[in-house]
Amino acid sequence: MRQAVTTDATIEATVSMVNRLSLLVDLSSLLSREVDFDTLLRTACERVADALGAERATIWLVDAERGDLVTRVAMLPELPALRLPLERGIAGWVARTGETVRIADASSDARFDSSVDRETGFTTRAILAVPIREESPDERRPVRGVLQILNRKVAGESFSEEDEKYLRALAAQIARALSLTTLRAADERGPGLTLRGPFNRIVGRSDELRAVYERVTLAAQTDATVLLRGETGTGKGLFSRAIHVNSARQAGPFVTVDCTTLPASLVESELFGHERGAFTGADRRVPGKVELARGGTLFLDEIGDLPHDVQGKLLRFLQERVFERVGGRQTIDADVRVVCATHQDLERRVTEGRFREDLYYRIRVVEIDVPPLRARGHDEIDQLARHFVDLYAERYGRPRPTLSEATLAVLRAHVWPGNVRELEHWIESAIVLAPDGNVTPAHLPRVRLGPAQENAQRPALTATHEGGRGVALGLTLDEAIRRYIEATVEACAGNKAEAARRLEIGRNTLARLLK
Ligand SMILES: Nc1ncnc2c1ncn2[C@@H]1O[C@H](COP(=O)(O)OP(=O)(O)OP(=O)(O)O)[C@@H](O)[C@H]1O
Numbered sequence: 001m002r003q004a005v006t007t008d009a010t011i012e013a014t015v016s017m018v019n020r021l022s023l024l025v026d027l028s029s030l031l032s033r034e035v036d037f038d039t040l041l042r043t044a045c046e047r048v049a050d051a052l053g054a055e056r057a058t059i060w061l062v063d064a065e066r067g068d069l070v071t072r073v074a075m076l077p078e079l080p081a082l083r084l085p086l087e088r089g090i091a092g093w094v095a096r097t098g099e100t101v102r103i104a105d106a107s108s109d110a111r112f113d114s115s116v117d118r119e120t121g122f123t124t125r126a127i128l129a130v131p132i133r134e135e136s137p138d139e140r141r142p143v144r145g146v147l148q149i150l151n152r153k154v155a156g157e158s159f160s161e162e163d164e165k166y167l168r169a170l171a172a173q174i175a176r177a178l179s180l181t182t183l184r185a186a187d188e189r190g191p192g193l194t195l196r197g198p199f200n201r202i203v204g205r206s207d208e209l210r211a212v213y214e215r216v217t218l219a220a221q222t223d224a225t226v227l228l229r230g231e232t233g234t235g236k237g238l239f240s241r242a243i244h245v246n247s248a249r250q251a252g253p254f255v256t257v258d259c260t261t262l263p264a265s266l267v268e269s270e271l272f273g274h275e276r277g278a279f280t281g282a283d284r285r286v287p288g289k290v291e292l293a294r295g296g297t298l299f300l301d302e303i304g305d306l307p308h309d310v311q312g313k314l315l316r317f318l319q320e321r322v323f324e325r326v327g328g329r330q331t332i333d334a335d336v337r338v339v340c341a342t343h344q345d346l347e348r349r350v351t352e353g354r355f356r357e358d359l360y361y362r363i364r365v366v367e368i369d370v371p372p373l374r375a376r377g378h379d380e381i382d383q384l385a386r387h388f389v390d391l392y393a394e395r396y397g398r399p400r401p402t403l404s405e406a407t408l409a410v411l412r413a414h415v416w417p418g419n420v421r422e423l424e425h426w427i428e429s430a431i432v433l434a435p436d437g438n439v440t441p442a443h444l445p446r447v448r449l450g451p452a453q454e455n456a457q458r459p460a461l462t463a464t465h466e467g468g469r470g471v472a473l474g475l476t477l478d479e480a481i482r483r484y485i486e487a488t489v490e491a492c493a494g495n496k497a498e499a500a501r502r503l504e505i506g507r508n509t510l511a512r513l514l515k
Pocket residue numbers: 035201202203204230231232233234235236237238239301341343420421424
């Protein structure tokens with residue numbers, strides 16, 4: 001019996017050790033590949049709490065300008081950012097002194113500040129908090145933040161010296177990632193802003209995408225309302241975050257509302273919150289997403305689906321920045337920047353009376369068209385494919401495959417109705433299905449489409465000139481000739497004489513066929 005207990009304990013200790021080591025490896029790969037900074041921090045916190053058997057993990061970041069600590073990742077999604085003055089609390093003390101704090105009973109420590117517990121409704125018992133700063137013999141490196149874990153899940157246990165060493169190693173990794181972002185944030189305020197980087201890895205250098213970067217950059221410098229338009233999967237969500245992380249609001253929350261997935265009856269309370277007793281089942285006051293986005297950015301995805309009666313309330317909020325919670329009389333204000341996205345024909349919805357015209361004008365202060373993937377050229381398809389190959393090979397622990405020419409040819413010829421998201425799924429599935437790293441066209445999904453998409457999806461006839469984007473089959477001969485000539489003119493940089501020469505026809509014939 002005794003023997004069995006010892007064995008179990010040994011196994012448990014080994015499993016815990018393996019988990020911890022794999023988290024160290026895992027965290028560094030997470031830090032190098034995660035596209036979005038908020039998600040990165042949140043995931044890092046969840047994993048740290050898990051590996052250390054803690055009830056909660058928090059990454060506090062030093063906001064040097066305001067002289068306080070801020071966190072958006074308290075593992076409480078319903079809460080906005082928490083701020084803590086540097087002179088208060090254990091985290092403040094660690095940030096100021098750069099020293100580690102490990103205590104079993106927070107309430108008996110004079111440095112402990114219970115105000116955060118009051119705000120979150122959490123009861124802190126044990127605390128382990130370490131400074132986030134790059135590891136170096138030079139202890140004077142600036143402290144960028146504090147990594148803190150609270151309460152062992154096993155009641156009565158506190159954190160050990162070994163936990164402390166381990167948490168310090170994790171904090172050093174986070175520090176390295178943060179120094180990258182800070183450098184980038186400084187760069188990005190300058191005129192030559194680049195949206196590429198480990199935390200906001202938007203891939204693509206086509207002229208079409210550069211035009212988007214330019215608008216995103218300009219929009220990010222202001223609080224103007226933005227409308228992102230484009231087909232599904234083109235990256236509207238990614239660009240909305242890019243606007244946020246490149247704006248002065250980057251330290252504030254980024255809150256998303258997907259207007260499609262919510263039942264119409266819940267959209268208003270989701271956006272503006274409700275008071276206790278506002279409707280059956282409303283047993284407490286709940287803040288809306290607008291309130292949670294205070295100081296940051298509110299992203300309204302698929303705005304075209306916003307129910308008509310909520311459109312008026314949103315319009316008022318956009319005009320006056322005030323609103324009332326459902327069932328409430330108090331007028332509340334919120335400093336929030338709004339970014340919207342849609343794949344729909346909003347003009348048509350306005351004509352049909354399904355979208356308010358006044359709201360339509362209000363949201364399109366800055367309009368950004370995100371181009372479909374098929375309009376971005378072959379180079380961009382290759383580049384994105386390689387990006388996703390790296391991403392998924394690493395995620396699934398597969399050897400990094402090379403894409404054969406035949407595979408690239410299939411990718412280039414596809415019309416991509418699902419855009420970048422579809423390409424991402426194709427590559428993910430190929431990586432899974434080709435464990436030896438040898439991806440061939442056989443590993444790509446078979447295209448299965450409904451009849452409506454079939455015509456658009458027949459790109460087998462490909463223009464042979466440089467830079468051509470392919471000519472779809474299923475066209476009339478006249479239309480195919482016209483498109484082929486247009487593509488040739490485009491490949492000749494608009495030089496019609498050169499295009500006519502290559503096509504071995506006269507300039508007049510070319511002009512006539514183009515009509
Ligand atoms: N330029 C890009 N570089 C890297 N990844 C991209 C790029 N564009 C899109 N993606 C990836 O493609 C997927 C779809 O992007 P996203 O969700 O932003 O598209 P969307 O236009 O908002 O789609 P929907 O309209 O369906 O919501 C995401 O996984 C995103 O990370």
